[in-house]
Amino acid sequence: MLSLRPTTMDDLVDLAAWEAEPETAPWLGETGPAWHARALHDPGQEHLVAVRAEAAVGFAVLAGLRDGDAVELRRMVISPPHRRTGLGRSLLTSVLARAYGHHRARRVWLDVKAHNHRARALYESEGFTVTETLTGAVTEADGALTDLVIMAHQVR
Numbered sequence: 001m002l003s004l005r006p007t008t009m010d011d012l013v014d015l016a017a018w019e020a021e022p023e024t025a026p027w028l029g030e031t032g033p034a035w036h037a038r039a040l041h042d043p044g045q046e047h048l049v050a051v052r053a054e055a056a057v058g059f060a061v062l063a064g065l066r067d068g069d070a071v072e073l074r075r076m077v078i079s080p081p082h083r084r085t086g087l088g089r090s091l092l093t094s095v096l097a098r099a100y101g102h103h104r105a106r107r108v109w110l111d112v113k114a115h116n117h118r119a120r121a122l123y124e125s126e127g128f129t130v131t132e133t134l135t136g137a138v139t140e141a142d143g144a145l146t147d148l149v150i151m152a153h154q155v156r
Contacts, residue, residue, distance in 0.1 A: 003088040004098060007047035007059060010037045015059050016050075018079050022120045027116050028075070029138075039063075046075070048098070050091045057082040062103070069106035071099040092126055100155050107154055113138060114147035128153045 007015070012033040018024065019031040039045045044066045050058035058078040062073050073095060078088050099105040112119050114133065128151040136145035 001052065001156060002087065002094055004048045004049055004050050004060075004094055007036070007040060007049045009037065009040070011049055011056065011059070012040075013061070014056065014079075014138070015077070018051070018059075018077050021080050023080070023083070024077055026140075027119065039074075044109040045097075045144055046103075047095070050078075050094065052082075052087070057087055058091045060091060062095065062099055065103055069104070071103055071105040073099070073106050073108055073110040087125070092122065096153060105155070107152055109150060111148050111150050114149050120149065120151075123151050123153075126153070 015036055016031060016033050019028055025031070034103050036047065039047045042063075046065060048058070048060050048061045048062070049056050054118055060076040061074040062071050063074040073092075075138060076088070076091060076095065078091065081114070099108045106111065107137040109131070110123065110128070111134075112123065114120075130149055131152045132150040134150065137148035138146040140146055
């Protein structure tokens with residue numbers, strides 16, 4: 001069983017370490033404890049840790065909470081030892097339930113790099129659809145330009 005709890009400052013070192021993993025880092029923009037601290041202190045964002053059997057196994061950040069009926073899933077990461085176990089799907093469904101139930105969202109949206117096929121397959125399998133592609137929107141560390149895909153999920 002997966003549950004969500006508010007992130008604390010004490011969590012930030014672990015969360016930043018999960019993001020720095022070679023399997024995760026290429027898919028993210030800015031990372032690190034300072035990024036998380038800003039999210040924690042922003043009233044328009046909600047930073048949540050996923051917990052299973054009293055251990056933190058992932059996190060998610062919701063944003064745009066004061067902007068009306070659309071909530072952004074800004075970030076979602078599963079800790080390295082818990083990847084490929086179905087917890088990513090569990091976290092996604094828990095976060096969607098939180099956005100629709102607690103925040104009264106009518107739509108949840110996210111952006112994902114076009115070549116992040118594993119993440120896109122998860123989002124699509126949970127009902128997200130592509131609404132727009134921003135060509136060359138992200139400059140990678142090597143200078144290459146990457147497309148960013150905007151996906152949305154509507155309340156059912």
